[in-house]
Amino acid sequence: MKKKLKMKDVKRGMALFDVHYPEHDKRCLDIAVQFCRDFNPDVFILGGDQMDMDCISFYNRNRPKLLEGKRLKKEYAGFQKDVLNRFEPYLGFDCDKYFFIGNHEYRVDRYLESNPQHEGFIEVEANLALGGWDVVPFNEAVSIGHMNFIHGIYWNKYHSYKHVNIYEDNLFYGHVHNAQVYTKTTPLVNLPKQGVGVGCMCNKNPSYQRNKPNSWINQFLFWYMFPDGNFTYYTPTIIEGRVVINNVLYDGGV
Numbered sequence: 001m002k003k004k005l006k007m008k009d010v011k012r013g014m015a016l017f018d019v020h021y022p023e024h025d026k027r028c029l030d031i032a033v034q035f036c037r038d039f040n041p042d043v044f045i046l047g048g049d050q051m052d053m054d055c056i057s058f059y060n061r062n063r064p065k066l067l068e069g070k071r072l073k074k075e076y077a078g079f080q081k082d083v084l085n086r087f088e089p090y091l092g093f094d095c096d097k098y099f100f101i102g103n104h105e106y107r108v109d110r111y112l113e114s115n116p117q118h119e120g121f122i123e124v125e126a127n128l129a130l131g132g133w134d135v136v137p138f139n140e141a142v143s144i145g146h147m148n149f150i151h152g153i154y155w156n157k158y159h160s161y162k163h164v165n166i167y168e169d170n171l172f173y174g175h176v177h178n179a180q181v182y183t184k185t186t187p188l189v190n191l192p193k194q195g196v197g198v199g200c201m202c203n204k205n206p207s208y209q210r211n212k213p214n215s216w217i218n219q220f221l222f223w224y225m226f227p228d229g230n231f232t233y234y235t236p237t238i239i240e241g242r243v244v245i246n247n248v249l250y251d252g253g254v
């Protein structure tokens with residue numbers, strides 16, 4: 001018979017995907033900070049695309065008007081102050097912290113391919129206080145119990161189906177900025193495989209989108225993990241800067 005567990009045996013984790021600073025949604029970020037304070041996570045994940053890094057984007061090359069007021073140093077300093085420094089007080093000494101390189105942070109590597117003379121000066125590790133954080137390379141996954149995390153590879157219409165079928169395991173990811181779940185269960189394996197695309201923490205209509213309709217939604221992820229690696233997860237959706245989680249009202253930006 002299974003041992004009866006107590007809540008102290010259960011670990012807590014929290015993940016934010018696609019903050020896209022400085023195009024982040026301030027109310028969503030407020031809510032995530034408040035929730036983090038209440039939740040006291042054992043694992044904290046920034047799942048990639050924490051920053052936009054527009055000013056070194058290949059797409060903006062030779063388009064200086066789009067870069068007005070945008071500087072990489074300013075973006076790093078703002079992210080440190082407005083994001084990292086706000087969460088750090090609520091991430092305990094033994095909290096496992098992960099900083100995923102998303103396709104936007106990967107713009108640094110792409111920039112260095114044509115400007116190698118700046119190597120060592122513009123990488124995230126050189127500009128953010130990430131001591132105590134694991135920096136996860138672009139497109140690499142992290143496994144915690146039976147959960148696996150990645151920034152996200154596919155952004156086709158049925159991306160959760162594609163992620164589960166290619167990776168053949170539970171996979172939590174962002175990248176697409178919308179919410180999608182696909183589950184796969186076979187009689188041969190007892191555990192269901194869940195592919196979960198988690199929404200974003202950014203402004204749903206950033207300047208570069210130019211009012212185009214999209215499927216983006218504001219969410220974050222939190223979970224409880226049992227000692228055997230099984231888990232229960234939640235992806236609360238934040239609408240107009242408000243969400244209720246477990247009878248607590250979180251009101252962002254007020």
Ligand SMILES: [Fe+2]
Pocket residue numbers: 018020049175176177
């Ligand atoms: Fe993104």
